[in-house]
Amino acid sequence: MPARRHAIAAIAALGLILSFAVGHAQTLTAKQSDAVAAYDRALGDFKSILAERRSQIEAKQPLPNLPGQALYLARVAMISTYKDLTDAVPSRIGKPNKFGIPPAYFDAAIEPLVDEYANLFEIMEAPPASAQNSATPFEDVVNLAAAIARAKGLAPADANAAGRISLGLFFAETNGKQNVRNGRSNTYMGSLQTGASEDRNGQRKWEAIKGAIAAADPALSARDDKEEARSRGTDRRFNHWTNVRDGLMNAHADVFREIPGIVKTLPDPIDQMKLFELIQIIPTPTRSALKSGDLLNYRVSSATIMKHLRNNSIFAFGQADRARSSASFREILAAMWLFKRKFEKAMVKYSELKPR
Structure with a gap:
């Protein structure tokens, strides 16, 4: 009899819990219910395009032009609608996730879907058969930049x-993979994701300092001569060495002079990486911010620049972020949370290379 009473009490308690949950669900406002429905649709769409691409790849079917774009947009919609949902229903904010995405933007329960997203991009962006790999891709980047x-x-x-x-x-451009293609662009390719004109511009700039490089580091110069000859007659963006070299010379080499001041303003190495990634994404405003004397408070308000930021996963998620019409560099750096995990991987790799 006591056991039966306990069972009845437990069932009654469960009934109260379920009654509360149902009652809570019934108290959602129309806006909250819309937010729930929008997220459920976006999540369903994301699952659908993941399954479609996986099926096409496994069946060896031709993929559409820019096969990663639909995947990317579906992921943006999923994260965006989740942020709108947690803005409307804060109780939906869950636990931290392995990607380092703020929990208000991402439900940790769907981590496997994002793993599948990354796996599909790795397949779609695999290097062409003619790619000229390096046996030392990470060392090449560090040595070329330092030289x-x-x-x-x-x-x-x-x-x-x-x-x-x-x-x-x-790591920011390719997650540390050399000679990759681009599932979202027919323009930007290779280890540092450059366009053909950027690659040529970088090559011209390299020629201007090649003599100084050779005098200071004959071994690196000899390696450069070897890779230059090797890449002749090909798309040089798929030679890891020449693409990294020309990509750095095109966009970043002139800004290297600012590193002493940048390190003082941004002592965190990951923030330094974020800033140089912004030179890749929005070069002109970033250079202007560096020249302003007040880097962190320098504000951009161009609609075109804000669009470029959003297209690179900065202020891209949720109605509140997307409604921004301007941002300071302090705010931009803080919003680059999707890059943080990649930069942390780069820091680990760099610590492995330093003793050599």
Whole structure:
């Protein structure tokens, strides 16, 4: 009899819990219910496009042009609608996730879906058969950046910072994978994701400092001659060495001179990497911010620039973020949370390379 009473009590308690849950669900406002429905649709769409791409790949069917774009947009919609949902129903904010995405933007329960997203991109962006790989891709990035920085007049410690920062760029652009294609663009390719004109511009700039490089580092210069000959007659963006070299020379080499001041303003190495990634994404405003004397408070308000930021996963998620019409560099750096995990990987890799 006591056991039966306990069972009845437990059932009654469960009934109260369920009654509360149902009652709570019934108290959602129309806006909250719309937010729930929007997220459920976006999550369903994300699952659907993941399944479609996986099926096409496994069946060896032709993929559409820019096969990653639909995946990317579905992921943006999923994260955006989840942020709108947690804005409307804060109780839906869950636990931290392995990607380091703020929990208000991402439900940790769907981590496997994002793993599948990354796996599909790795397949779609695999290097072409003609790609000219390097046996030392990470060392190449660090050594080239440090050599360029020294040629620009930097002291050894600041040249080392240039190497570390550039390794971060490699991870930001390709997650540390060399000679990849681009599932979202027919323009940007290779280890540092450059366009053909950017690659040519970088090559011209390299020629201007090649003599200084050769005098300071004959071994690196000899390696460069070898890779230059190897890449002749091909798309040089798929030679890891020449693409990294020309990508750094095109966009970043001139800014290496600013590293001593950047390190003082941004002592966190990951923030330094974020800033140089912004030179890749929004070069002109970033250079203006550096020249302003007040980097962190420098504000951008161009609709075009804000669009470029959103297209690179900055202020891209949720109605509140997307409604922004301007942002300071302090705010932009803080919003680059999707890059943080990549930069942390770069820091680990750099610590492994330093003893060599």
